[in-house]
Amino acid sequence: MPGKIYLFFLYILPFFSLKGLENAKSLSFDPENFVQEVVFDGKEASTLPISEWRLKNGMKVILKQTNDEENEISVRLVALGGYGSVEPEDRASAELAASVAMESGIGEWCPDKLAALLYDQSIELNIKIEPFVRSIDASFPPESLEIFFTLVKKIFQQSRCTPEAFNQVLKSKKDELTRRGREVDSDRLLKVIAVHEQHALNPLNFTDLKKARVSQSERFFRAAFSNPADFVCIIVGKVNPEKIKKLCSDSFSALNVQKVDQKFILPHYKKAPKVRMTKIHHLPHSQESLVYLSLPLHLCLDPTRLEHLELACQMIETRLRNHIKTYSSESRGMDVRYELPLYPSLEYPWITVQFHVDDKQINSTLDLALQQIKTICREGFSLDEVTAASQLKQKRAKLWECSHDYWIILLSNHYLWKWDSKKIVGRFQMPQVIDPKEIHFTLCHSLLMDEYTPLYLED
Structure with missing residues (x-):
């Protein structure tokens, strides 16, 4: 990671691009699944191509092509809003939801088969729901690109939270609290000070965990990944843009908005702490x-x-x-x-x-x-x-x-x-x-x- 860039830090970024690779092999995809294509052009940065597509369901896909020798593709799907959007009594269920979903398996893959698949395909997959943002982060070799798109599609469409996985995650969280005891987490305290009453930034305690329910975790996770229009998909690597379009057309464009009663919000405060x-x-x-x-x-x-x-x-x-x-x-x-x-x-x-x-x-x-x-x-x-x-x-x-x-x-x-x-x-x-x-x-x-x-x- 570059100096002075952190998960919650923000840096100004430029946009440079080339027109699509001229020698890219043409692949078949349905153009009706795309409503907009933008290719940014920077004459002084010919090695930094960036392309942008918007799908019919509202998801935006950003492809940053690289000319480096890394045999790896990195992807982030990210949307605003996280477990800070729920009421305090539901916060523990929501905060545990991503871990429970991963421990429950995805689609037809049970937890063991999912772990084996990720290992065989050399895919590092991390589903995160944080206080004010939710994301799917992954890195993998080019030959695992299709499998990754399939996994994302199933995360949106076939997620689940099983009681077994919920109990396992809950036990791990309780063990963590026991080990930490009364240790002060000063980084979390900084955030709590910064936002006063924002319950989502307070560390979970045993009282919170007693309120957690597997049904609430499952409901929240499905809501978190219910609307593809909330998400921006960033893809970075040495890839064929036509192949990305094909995969977006076949997988991401098939994601439909699911009706949920959960609204995702960002905090807003009139005054900073002194x-x-x-x-x-x-x-x-x-x-x-x-x-x-x-x-x-x-x-x-x-x-x-x-x-x-x-x-x-x-x-x-x-x-x-x-x-x-x-x-x-x-x-x-x-x-x-x-x-x-x-x-x-x-x-x-x-x-x-x-x-x-x-x-x-x-x-x-x-x-x-x-x-x-x-x-x-x-x-x-x-x-x-x-x-x-x-x-x-x-x-x-x-x-x-x-x-x-x-x-x-x-x-x-x-x-x-x-x-x-x-x-x-x-x-x-x-x-x-x-x-x-x-x-x-x-x-x-x-x-x-x-x-x-x-x-x-x-x-």
Whole structure:
């Protein structure tokens, strides 16, 4: 995975394409199953073809062709909305649903036969239902492409949750809670703080698990994969686009909308929390600690603000590294990133500063970091800083342009919010430097440094 890209992180992505491979072998498919085909063209990026099709049932298929030597295809089907859409009393059933469905088998394949099939075909398959997003992720060799399409079709049409699988998953979850005891999950706590009353981000407890029912898990899972129009299918690899069209026509186009009473929603909050969270993780057998400083931003991202935030994180990291080095040689591993606790919602991101430091230097280093961030909010950035950050961003994109994971994340993020691909800055071309005043305006109006209440976690 590329640096500073995480499951709940979001990066601006470009769209480049070629017209379909001219020498591709023609395959037979029904054009009536397709209502739209778009091929993005970028003269400066002839090695980065991307094509888009919309099926009659509403599903959008995005094909990102690669010229790398990886003998692997990566796929993600993703839709907005997850178990955060259910009432609190049904949350445990919904959160366990994906695991129960996988343990129950798919279509004519019982659990053992499904495991054998995935092994024989070298398919890594993961069905996930998270608080605000649901997805099917897979990677496999080209010769397993047809089997994967068949599996997805059966996930939508022939899923089930058996009592045996439900009891097995429930027992595993209870065992996990017993092992963890009262251990504080600070990452989950960050999310809970970020959204106040959002029950879907609280860790499940034994009381929640007592309310879980296999019938509710099955009902929710079927609802989660009931409407193909909710989903975007991202395919990355060295494949024949005509073959993808044929498989989409035969498999995905046959998926019909099933009537369900479950609505999938995203969270929406009027105010971000005013909490400055510091987490100190003492490293075993060492006099050092790993320190995290997290600051919520009163901001809802759009493509422009997202790029401002991405560049700001890079410039803050450079400033902090240089500033702290001037006063102390004990800290290292400085990293500044942004996080989206409400992913895939764009509301209220956090900026997190992370560094290693000697235990005796924790408080002084934190003070130096906070002082410098306040200075940045007051004075902004120089044109030279913005230029350097933009060039570094471009180099990183070039470095990772052949990574399947990179494209899966960038493309799925883009299509979840339906951003206009033609208006996105060309990440692989020389960037147009943004006015430092614009970045400063975004940052200083969203970082409320004087209003945060400090919260400390230590382990």
